[in-house]
Amino acid sequence: MKVCIVGQGGREHAYASVLSRVADVVVTPGNPGIPASTRTPPIEIDADLFVIGPEGPLADGLADRLRADGRLVFGPGADGAALESSKAWMKEVVSAAGVPTAGFRVFDSDPGSCRDAHACLEALAPPYVVKTSGLAAGKGVLVTDNLAAAHADVDAKLDGSAFGPAGQRIVIEEGLVGPEVSLFAICDGRRAVLLPTAVRDHKRLGDGDTGPNTGGMGCVSPLGDVDRAVCRELAALSFSPTLDELVRRGVDYRGVLYAGFMLTPDGPRLLEYNVRFGDPEAQVTLPRIDSDLAALLWGAAAGEVRDEIVVSDDAMVCVVCASEGYPSAPRTGDLIAGIEAASALDGVTVFCAGVAAASDSEATPGSLVTAGGRVLNVCGRGPNAAVAHARAYEAVQRISWPGMTFRTDIAAPEARAAAAST
Incomplete structure (x- = not known):
């Protein structure tokens, strides 16, 4: 099998490292540290399977264009990718699906809506959570106990100075407290099959979870406080109900679904969905998959994901x-x-x-x-x-x-x- 991986970062290097065990791999555009990198556009590459790594090309509809050209693709179309490219839509979907999540309100750059956003903050207790609705490379989330900082962040996002158009629609959420955990499922449009291992990412720049949010400074898997039974419980709360809701909305979601949870004293709450493997979560997850990864991703892309995924206990x-x-x-x-x-x-x-x-x-x-x-x-x-x-x-x-x-x-x-x- 020949697999074309789209992307150029550490996640794509991890994909290439694991898939090359069983398949002929090419990575576009890749980088000089990833073997078999090429600058050839994906549409010009002849491959049996295309695996799209980053969220940007997914939100831009690359999977749709490849499928229209008769290619087999692991990665959702632009409609499914809206789970990540529009946090506002994601919250609407999970609420309709009955997935437990933080309370939220959505605001835009209209002056009246902006005033409402500030009033919303005043009515909340810390921590204050302000998110860009659009894509911001993992950096569009502010979590702070400082109300003045939250007000300033709302202004910077809504006036476009912080994240451009991606921030001119925001989600203000109820602040939650507890340990975070990430899970992944492989979806074939109808079913979501859990990768039975949990990951914990560290988003803050500095030791002790201090400093600004980043795309991720490191992670660990598996977790001693989240065993496989807990993983299955969290998956039952989230993946299947969400996929059922997507089907009801006519979305054929084929790819990985990443769920970020907070384990609060009142029970687990879904923080976010991403429509691709996290980076750097992929780097501690993909190498531990003992199943044939190429066959697994091919099956999901074809609409027939296998029922069990074997992951090492390492x-x-x-x-x-x-x-x-x-x-x-x-x-x-x-x-x-x-x-x-x-x-x-x-x-x-x-x-x-x-x-x-x-x-x-x-x-x-x-x-x-x-x-x-x-x-x-x-x-x-x-x-x-x-x-x-x-x-x-x-x-x-x-x-x-x-x-x-x-x-x-x-x-x-x-x-x-x-x-x-x-």
Whole structure:
């Protein structure tokens, strides 16, 4: 089977790494750190299956155009992708489906609506949650206990200065408290089959969950506090009712569905759906799938997903190495050292995200430089979270470039718990 993966980040590198075990893989546009990358447009590539990684092309209807050309595609059309590209529509769908979620109201840039948004904030208790309705690369969510900051964020989003058109419609949600957890299901248009493992992402830039929200600074899977039985309970609350509601609305959803939950004292609440594997959640999930991933994705794209997905019990920890200035103004062009040394360690895989080929004539051929905010995803794998955590951070210490930044506490609680139980 030949598989074409669309995208250029760490998630697509993880896809390529796993799918290449059983299939001939090409990645477009890819990046210099991903083998078999090409700049050839997807529509010009002859492949048995197309796997679309990022949310942008999905929201833009790439899956629809490929399907219209007779291609088999893993990824929803633009109608299904609206679960992520319009948080307002997503909340409407899940409410209609009976999925437990935070209370919410939707506002736009009309002056009257803007005034209502500020009045809504005044009526809420902290934490205050303000989200762009449109796509904002994982950075369009403000969660704060500071009411003045929430008011300022509403103004910046609705006047377009923060996120342009994506922020000129916002969702203000009831603030919830509790641990977060992410789950994934593979959907074939009629059924949603759970990947029986939970993931916890760390969105804040700094240690101790401080600083601004980012696209994700690292993650761990599986979780000691969310076993497979809990995963099944959360899936029953969310995936099947949502897919049934999409069918009622005439949406043929074929692809992965990502559910982000908060486990509140009053029970689980759905925070969001994404219409693709998370990044960096994919990096600790895809490598642990023991089923034939190419056959699994092909079956979903064809409308016949298998009934069970086998996932390893191994633990994986991903630490994101980012550029100085991320997420607001990342510095680029710095020479990266140590990828090979890190990759040579037992149980370590380094996925390339925001990288480019070095143009300096004095650089070693094949050298890479930073070309984005999140540059590398350094993953450790082991029999438990303690081993995976140690391997990931040992590998991080072998990598360097000027201004490299990373969190030092990714999966630390899970690692401590695993060490204490052995």
